[in-house]
Amino acid sequence: MGKARVVHYLNQFFAGVGGEDQAEQPPAAQDGPLGPGRLLARALGDAGEVVGTVYCGDDYVNEHPDEATAAIVALIGRYEPDLVIAGPAFNAGRYGLACGRVCAAVQETLSAAAVTAMYPENPAVELYRARIYVVPTGISAAQMAPAIERLAALGLKLARGEKLGRPAGEGYLPRGLRFSELDERPAAARAVEMLLRRLRGEPFETEWPLPVYDRVAPPPPIADLSTARVALVTSGGIVPKNNPDRIESTFATKWLKYNVAGVTDLTPQEWQSVHGGYDTTNANADPDRVLPIDVIREFEREGVIGSLHDEYLMTVGSGMSTDDARRFAHEMADELRSAEVDAVIFTAT
């Protein structure tokens, strides 16, 4: 390949055009490096040259995504690059999204390698990590120098078409892709060796990290149940008959709420379970077996509780990732809190 031709993508701020006031800057290009591009040029050394810088305002890209991306890629293409480096965006959300878009588009339409860098919690990471290479950075531009070094190193490898090893070793964020590898030692041997190391107090590395469930401190009890507003929430998939909002039976992408004001009993004619992870025969015969509307209404009538919240919240728990569950839980909690619900009974299958 010789000296790699590198184009650097920046936002309006790092290109030196201006701050938030210039966030509508349309796509533009300038020969040679700009701003942090000069650090990048030094990091590339003799292996690469920043032949041009393409930049665009963060608001412009996010407000005219397709048009802006096409224009940016066209400007980049004029330099005939071997490699496009976008950012680093650190924790800037709009900039991160722009970098993700640009890299993804470059990979699809130009024959150049692409890489970007941002803080692992930048919202753009979740959206783009499976499609492009993202180098993790610190949270702010105070960490520019190490980010640029890592971008240059990984970028050059990609430009040269070198096969990359695992994310941790190569310095990019795991993309959620699974590759099969053959190990000479069978799994049993590896497991025993890991166990022996652990028993001896020697360092060992798990092949599969176990999920960590965070703990929440138990909230104080309800002082007076007879005045409390109670809500029912379920992951058991109870929905109105015929599943009007088409929630998925597994890998649900959402949670829903349904009105039960005046409903004193869930009947099979009007309600059903769409949960794909258990046999729903019993739940369909009597949906109260999963969402106990009938008895909670009795307790409401008897004054045991103050009131039942007019809506119940539901999702389908089958196959749900802990990340999604956590996100849905936060959203449901916000909903319940603004409805001034005091307590929740959550039923699961």
Added chain:
Amino acid sequence: MPLAQSIGPNRIIAGQAVTHPLGNPALSPAAEKEFRRRLVRKALDLLQTPTDQQVVVRLEDR
């Protein structure tokens, strides 16, 4: 139950079965409803119980 415990909600009541956590088709409708009342009553009791760690409750005669 072990799964629920490991994930860590603080106040847990064991349900009857996966396909009918708050029911029991083997019982008559009246007995089943009474059973469901006892389970939900237990839940309401737990909501009024102070605790600083995870509490797991089973009805003795589910």
